[in-house]
Amino acid sequence: MHTRLATACLLALASAPAWAADTPAPLQLEWDARLRHEQVDNDAFARDARADTLRLRLGLRAQFGAGFSGYLEGAGVAAAGGHYNSGANGHTQYPTITDPKGGELNQAYLAWQGNRFGAIAGRQRLLFDNQRWIGNVGWRQHEQTFDAVALQWQPATDWTVRYAWLDRVHRVAGRDALLPTARERKLDTHLLNAAFKRGMQQLSGYAYLHEDRDVATASSATYGARWSGKPAADGFGWTLEAAQQTDYASNPLHFSHAYWLAEPAWTQHGITGKLGWEHLGGNGHHALQTPLATLHAFNGWDDQFAVTPAGGLDDRYAAINGAFGPQARIGWTVAWHDYRAARGGRYGSEWDGSLGYAFSTAINGLLKLASYRADGFGRDDAKLWLQVEWKGVQALR
Known part of the structure; x- marks a missing residue:
């Protein structure tokens, strides 16, 4: 563990009460195995890409x-x-599928949890709100994790305040990525998020001060608020979010970009339909970026816009999803996206679809498709995924 992070770990846990040496220490084994076939047909390449990968995570949790x-x-x-x-x-003659083989230490942390306050120090998974700004990129076989100190305080039943200091991010390209900055980045990042939740509604405000010590132009400060609600059964739901992102720390660029999201939804008989308009501002030279997000979950599954184009992005979309079959074990989603520059000009469109089946509470299967049609940005691209995942927990003592 790095020196700065180790020092912060001690400070974060110093005020916690000492634990008794004779306290029982329950131990459990946790695993997550995922077998996946992925195909990519991109018009920019003469050959299609095919990847058959198996990911296994094994963890030990002790109380x-x-x-x-x-x-x-x-x-x-x-x-x-x-x-x-x-x-x-x-193998640059093929399209990219960022699932390299190899092994790594995924998480290693100590935690303390009291009645209203908690702290975690070490390498860990961080998920904030819907992961639009901070997430673990759980779709890829290698996970994005952080060397961090994370604190959580619940001053009242309806309130949760979270703070995290990030020392380093370990990215999904893995330890052996040819580009060093694709493996990990040194950070000095501060995340603050305060959320109020009552019933089926939640309002959160955030300040994310992200300093990338390896790539100065990736540093940014983002301030925003998010309001979401959903019906208990059938009815109207919504998500509204707005933020402003500016240059931060030693970033040599100077910019100020707006972000907004409007997503009304309606649920009836277990089927939810929604419309959305997500705006990521750009000025033609630079655009709003979300480098620590779970990017695959946003702007289409084809991942054309993992890096926002300099002209920004307007993603206008419609989606519908539901479940059927015995015990609603079969889940499905269909979505359509229209992509344009934030200041005019069209990028392209995309269809996405998925069909999932729960074989049991621990084993799930998935068929997933994405088809992007270029109209001014990138090249036509189609992707197919077939996947089976098995998760489990076993008490050892």
Whole structure:
């Protein structure tokens, strides 16, 4: 563990009460195995990409008593064949599928939880709100994790205040990525999020001060608010969000970009339909970016806009999803996106669809498709995924 993070860990936990040596220490094993086939057909390449990968995470969770716990988790990815560009294998004649083979320490932290206050120090997964700004990129086989100190305070039943200081981010390209900054980044980032939740509504405000010490132009300060609500059963739901992002720390660029999201939804008989308009501002030279987000969940599953184009992005979309079958085990989603520059000009459009099946509470299967049609940005691209995932927990003592 890095020196600065180790010092912060001690400070974060110093005020917690000591735990008794004779307190029982329950131990449990946790696992997450995911087998996936992915295909990519991109018009910019003469060859299609195909990746067959198996990801396994194994973790040990221990409860020490008096609110203390610890977690240690390793992850490994195996790949059959090399007919894709993983970012680490140098196979640039194929389209990119960022699932390189290899192993890593995924999480390793100590935690303390009291009645109203909690602290976690070490390498960990961080998810804020809907992961639009801070997430773990859970779709990829390698997960995005952070060397961080995270604090949580609940001053009242309806309120939750979260703060995290990030020392380093470990990215989904893995330890062996050919580009060093795709492996990990040194940070000095401060995240503050305060949320008020009552019933089916939640209002949150945030300030994310992100300093990237390896890539200065990636540093930014983002201030915003988010309001969401959903019906208890059938009826109207919504999400409204607005934010402003500016240059921060030693970023040599000077910018100020607006972000907004409007997403009304309606649920009837278990089927939810929604319309959305997400705006990421740009000035033609630079655009609003979300470098710590779970990007695959936004702006289409084809991942054309993981980096926002300099002209910004307006994503206008419609989606519908539901479930059917015995115990609603079969879930489905269909979505359509229209992409334009924030100041005029069209990028393209995309269709997405998925069909999932819960074999049991622990095993799930997924068929997923994405088809992007370029109209001024990128090239036509189509992706297919077939996946089975098995998660479990076993008490050891």
